[in-house]
Amino acid sequence: MPWPMVHFAIATKVSFFDPSPSFLLGSIAPDAIHMRGNITRKEKGITHLMDEDKFPTIEVLKKECLSYLSIMNMELDWKAYILGYFAHIYADIRWTETIYAEFESEYQGDNKEIRKIYNQEVSQVEFNLLRSEEWAQPIIHRLQHANAYSIEPLVTQNEVSQYRDIKIEWLLDDSNEPKHKNIYFNDDKVRDFIINTSNELNVLFNEWGINQFEEVKDLR
Template identity: 60%
Template sequence: MPYPMVHFAIALELCSRTPSSSFLIGSIAPDAVHVRGDVTRSEKGITHFVCEDRFPSSEVLKERCQYYLNLNVETNWTDYILGYFAHIYADIRWTETVYSNFEREYQGEKDEMRKIYNMEANQVEFNLIKREEWAEDVLNKLYVGNAYSIEPLLTQIEVNQYRDIKLQWLRNKNNEPQITPIYLKVDVVKSFVTKTSHELNDLYKEWGIESL
């Protein structure tokens, strides 16, 4: 799954370079389940609408997204929900493309595979922070964003806590692995962000959502 800065990069392209703070916090909200501690794969799957280890279909995503949108007409809520579902779609596409390619191309020791992936994904985060002029503005927006509870999936407290944890981690330069990614290269990530944002834009239009 992509890490927060990749989700934010998608948000930038999807929202004409000006994602709201609500969209940004929504775009990491599904992973807030991690604040509960050692969650199982199944528990994480619930916040991502995974059923029996299968990703949700576009029909399921549409139905769930429209259900939550209809609960509240406020703009901040709408942005939050659209960010939430953008996260889920990006996770699905990353798994099907970038991560699938990583698994196929990986040439190291099998028991080191997850460690290498995490190190490269972490480096991608810091590369985006250092390279992209929008990074600081996005992190500042995320800091002031207000989360919502999404019943029965996550509470407002959990999402806010996860946001704070991620911001603290991203702002600590000591967390940078300081490596050059072999698999998650700059062009791979850039291509993914562009393609996924275009797909999401088309998908939202199909769902009757004309502007973000």
């Protein structure tokens, strides 16, 4: 599944390069489950609405998203946060179905090394985006000032805040860059994925009756 900078890139493009802090934070919130320590695959699946190791259908995503939006339907920060949360899940689904599936098909190395190679390449993707995109530094600043929410029973406010802080610290430490020339997750593939997924999300939100840009865009 993609790491934070890819989710931030999608959030940025979905928002026409003006994502609210809440939308950005929501876009990584499902992975805040990692703050609980050594979690199982099943436990992580819960925050991503997975059932028996299967991603949710689009209909399930729609139902759950609209349900959470209705909890505080007059609170724009909450709406942005929830839309970011569901954008994350959708991006994970599409990543698994497309660019990650291609990686598994094309990989010809030792199967014992596949996870290591994957982590190395997606780590490099993070720093490539951080260095090359004009929006990267501004969104880090926005993210630092975002307020987290608990999404019951999935993640807590404290978990999301901690996860945000840890990820920002990691991104701002140049020593974490593997300085690796990517083979499987090159810039063109990642860029195409970000563009396609962003466009698909805009279509989905519109079909769900969510006019994100009128209701959320003013949160900056």
